[in-house]
Amino acid sequence: MAKKKKNRQERRAEEARRAELAQKAEAKAAEKQEAKMEVARARAMQRETGKKVEGAETGTEPVKAKDPKSTQYDEKAVAKASKEKRAAKKAAAKKEKKQKKPGFFRRIGIFFGEVGVELRKVNWLTxxxxxxxxxxxxxxxxxxxxxxxxxxxxxxxxxxxxxxx
Structure with missing residues (x-):
């Protein structure tokens, strides 16, 4: 038997579920990124002071910084990570802004497209x-x-x- 076509409500509900899942995935990614940044900060602090710092879950003993370049490297990594996070936020805001409401002619096109979909669902007589x-x-x-x-x-x-x- 042919696959049942979805009506407008089902499509919108599916789109809402997808959007919700995407938001959850973005939130998880942001949390992971934040956790990575915290670990990087803690490791940098650990290298600078030579003392074990909470949150630096490295699984190894504290190591004293041998040269300042290694500390700068971690600072650069932290800066890069925060820059990436800001860029991700900007991209998400831009995407949300674009998803608002389509223009007049686009809505007309969507209407006629949905009319075509509904006409295909009609059980035409032989x-x-x-x-x-x-x-x-x-x-x-x-x-x-x-x-x-x-x-x-x-x-x-x-x-x-x-x-x-």
Whole structure:
């Protein structure tokens, strides 16, 4: 059997679910990025001070910084990560802004596209079914036309009889 086509409500609900899942995924990614940044900060602090810092879940003993370049590297990584986070926020805001409301002509195009989808869902009659249905309709119309003509003629004859014409 053919796959059932989705109506507008189902499509919108599916789009809402997708958007919600995308938002959750973005939130998880942001949380992961924030956790990575915290670990990077803690590691940098650990290298600078040579003391173990909470949050620097490295699984190794604290290491003293041997040269300042290693600390600068982590600062650069932290700066890069925060820059990426800001860029991701900007992209998300831009995407949200674009998803607001389509323009006038776009909405007209969407309307006619949905009309086409709905017309494809219509159960169109075959030539034989159409001929049979049309014959039934014409037959019923003919029967009621004849019945109306007979009743009208009968009332006309009764009126002529009582009025003496």
């Amino acid at each position: 030539r034989d079914e159409l001929a049979r249905s049309s014959g039934v309709v014409f037959g019923i119309v003919a029967v009621f036309t004849l019945l109306t003509w007979l009743v009208d003629s009968g009332f006309g004859a009764l009126a002529a009889f009582f009025l003496g014409r």
